[in-house]
Amino acid sequence: MIKTENLCKTYGKGEGSVAALNNASLTIEDGELVAIIGKSGSGKTTLLNLLGCLDTATEGKAFYNDTEITSLDDSKAADFRLRHIGFVFQFFDLLPELTAAENILLPARLAKKSADNYQEIVNSLGLSERVNHYPSQLSGGQQQRVAIARAMINDPEVLLCDEPTGNLDERSGKEVMDLLLKMNREQNKTILIVTHNSEIAAQCGRTIEIADGVIV
Amino acid sequence: MKTSVYILLKYWKKHKKNLMSLIFSAVLLTAITLVYWLGQRESQNRYFEENIYSDGVEELIIFNSNDELRSIVLKENKRTKSASAYKFGNFGDFAFGTVDDPHNIMRIKLESGRLPTDESEVAVDRAVLNALYWTGKTGDKISFDNKEYTVTGIMDISRRNGSTLGVNSVYNLLDGHDMPECRTLPLILFSELEGSPQARIDYFSGIVSKKLTAEQAESSPEYTRILDALSEKLNYEKSSFMANFVGAGTIGGNHSTFRKNTADFYTLLFLTGGAVAVLSVFTVIRTIFHERQGNIAILKKIGMSRKKRLGMYAAECAALSAAATLAGFLAGTIVYFIILIVKVLFMGEMNISGFTNDYYITSRSVDPFIFSGVFSVSIIILAYFLNLVTVKIKLKTPGKNARPRGLARCLNRVFRGGVTSFVQCACLVIICVSTVFSYMYYTINGKHVQSIMLGAPVSQLYAGGIDMQQSNVAEYYFCTPPQITGVGNADNPSGYFSAAQTDFDGGFDDGLANALPEYAFAAGFLEQPFIISEEIDNDLENQIDFSIPQTRELLLTYSNEEYQNFFDEGQIGSKNLYRAPTCLSDEKTINMLMEYVREGEINIEKINAGEEILVVSTKNIPPFTAEETYVFASALCGEETYGISGINVSAPVKIGAVIRIPDSADPLLKRLTANDETQYNFLTTAAGAEKMGLHNARYTDVFAAEEMDGSIFPSEAKMTMISIKQLKTLDFLKRLKNAAGIIMTLIVMSLLGFSAYFNGIAMKIRKSSYQISVLRAQGASVSKIKKVLLYKNLKIPFLAVIFSYIALKAAQMSANSLCDKWDELWMSGDEFAEKLSETIFMRNNWWQTNLEIPTLIFLAVFSAITLILTVTSLRKFKGDIAGSLNSGRTRQ
Ligand SMILES: Nc1ncnc2c1ncn2[C@@H]1O[C@H](COP(=O)(O)OP(=O)(O)O)[C@@H](O)[C@H]1O
């Protein structure tokens, strides 16, 4: 269960400060598939970053089960991400020096896990032909799929996906969506998807809309 | 153009730290090169001031010359530069004339003002002005030869250490050679005077290479060709030219050796610093271009042509080079002056700098500013060019079935330093090798610091012939001791008869000696006393030998009438004379000898009365028995002659006690009572010596164990004081001076290390900030990343130190074995051995100095710094990952 209480994030100070997220309180049950929608710049990524411990909240609290994740120190937060969270970034964020395979396997290696599901994930994402290529040698869609594979490698309970289909063509976008739906259905994973696509949003069990940093 | 500038400015504004790194290393490059060449020029200037200037720089002089002779020389040797001096007349003792010396071959130096340029002007030597009682200054009028002139300059004859010898060739111009009436040529008028000159002398310089020795120069084809042409033309014997090769010889012969000696330090600095600076400029530019790849890609995408892009980087490169060069000039000049000040103030060097307009030097050496400017600009341009060409990272796709690498190798790949790490390692090796080498080179076995300018072992606390520290002396008072004159033939030392000089006027007597505090001891020494014996006494040493006729003759010729019968029957010279060096000590010192008496006893009253004397030895038991009597005498030399003007002969004096001072005795007591140079000596008080008629019988030294009131000595005693405090201060200063070299090396090395190495660490981490953020987002904690980076970064100093150690050890071993074979090689005239002996590598026994400890210290220091730098550079990765990921993305 994910729970937030009056979560706030303000960038900058004084005059030029931006309230990217304002008093966001929400509860997401285990196994839920949630779409987060809103205009560009409304604070979707900010919310996801806070839930993934990639950012520190200015005010408020966030809980994962009984753990208050907003107050974890660096190494505890890292450990938390490693064990419970898979994060799919809007801009992929693959390490350019590593091959696709190495990028995918990185979290498993950091967690000292065996990654038995590697082949399965790679196959299901249609990456088996490209795993030995470097990110710069892959298309945007392929990079996105590598990023998704990386998020899934540790078999996390929660997947945070920041516009996972935003850079994909319709067909591969659908494939990715289907994969996520399947994971939600079959493995009961909690999945949060940031998206602009109303079709995708419709496929999710629940939709949270954000406007100007406020949940409506 | 505008957009280019805008893009560049935008980029650099965002990457201020990279810009700083770049400017810093480029400035360092210029500064180091500048300092080196200024140092070189300083060496040349020093050499010039100390050697060449006083000899003049001409290589050939033709007396009684004329236009024809001059043109022959100029025709035969196109390189040569010439100057002429014309004598027009005399003024009293002095000559006057004009000088035409555009190349300043005659080295006319002015105390003030300038050389004349007009018919009504004159430059005058200070000596002439003094002779004329002229007290004006430049600009004032002076008249001679019924004409009035404006004095435009005063020549400075005493510029060289007060010596007038060969100040420059102009001063010797007409002296002797065909114009004997002239003393000097102190008056110089530059415009042509009416009428034809009485004499003319031509000077030539630059005929032969300055590297030749005097002999080589004289037999060189360039020179002989000129002599042949001249003699042919005028039917002169070659010898009728006055060819002066002093200049060529000293300039050639000494120049290279001199440079080798003094430029050691600068060369070491330059080689190390230059290499490090070049490497660091290269890596900084490389890193910047790496980072810029994304930037370049965007510029390509938005349609900036290749030409435009290149133009943009060319402009950047030009601006950077210009800024770095100018800043480097400033920094280099400041550093140079700091080094110079250290050298002058702490190392006792003469204040001669590398800044000079002197034609002689400027025409023979590289201009430091031009060289360092051109050098560093070319390095920067080259680095830009190479990096623009090679910056693309080539990714080799692993084979289809390649297995993904493990975590360690992946992280290694992510943080690979590539060229930067290699360069860092290379820089560290260079810095380590030269730091440890200078340690080995500038210290004696790692313990005492050697002067950077060679030689000069650290002083000990010596004064008055003893080690003050060891002898527990706090203050030493002394006056000039009485001098003696050798009377007789100096070629025969045993016939050399010592006589006291009459002009001794210092020291004090027993009255004052007895009033000294109990911890102060007075002493004196008389060298001239001798014993007169009727018979040959085999126990006595140092008989004076008058058998040489010359000695007898000299002695008789120069002595007062009274002593011209010196050698007559019954007179002193016909007897057996033995030297009797006599120490003077005060009563309490003599009493301290009580325990060392072998025979007889010490009776102060009788000693003071001149009735008894003691005999002392530190080497053996003196060959005397107590109760023996001897007749002592002391001769006084003539006030102006080397003969004898008086002889005092004592009544028979009894040996009061025979004393042997053992080795274990107090060194101060030995110093006070015994004369180290002879087997034995006599000892009495000043009063006793006075009674015996010995001349100059006064105490001249006081050793005090504690600080005492020096005002006890009247001014007539002429005592001066050296305290151990002073000596310690001087000693400390001397050590400091000696250490200045190595301290300076350390400072410069650490600066270099900072630029190349520390900078590199920070830059590498900055470069990897995106990767660090991604890793963190994937669940790697900062402390985990820190560990990886520490391991990677610490590997560099470790590898560098291991490599340096091996290199240095190998160098030491080969130097050592070379040294073993040295004599053999050298004796057999091996050229390589000889050449090597002139280099710094065969000096100071550096190969015997232990190098393990300094290498370990180096490792410790650099590891610690690496640790600190890595940790502090990672500190900014404490907070939000999202933000740094974001900024990393835009940078990619
Ligand atoms: N690091 C940052 N510094 C300042 N402002 C930021 C930062 N990141 C995001 N913002 C601002 O916060 C707001 C929310 O951003 P974001 O959550 O990324 O929006 P989106 O809904 O498009 O994902 C935007 O106005 C954005 O400009």
Ligand SMILES: [Mg+2]
């Ligand atoms: Mg977003």
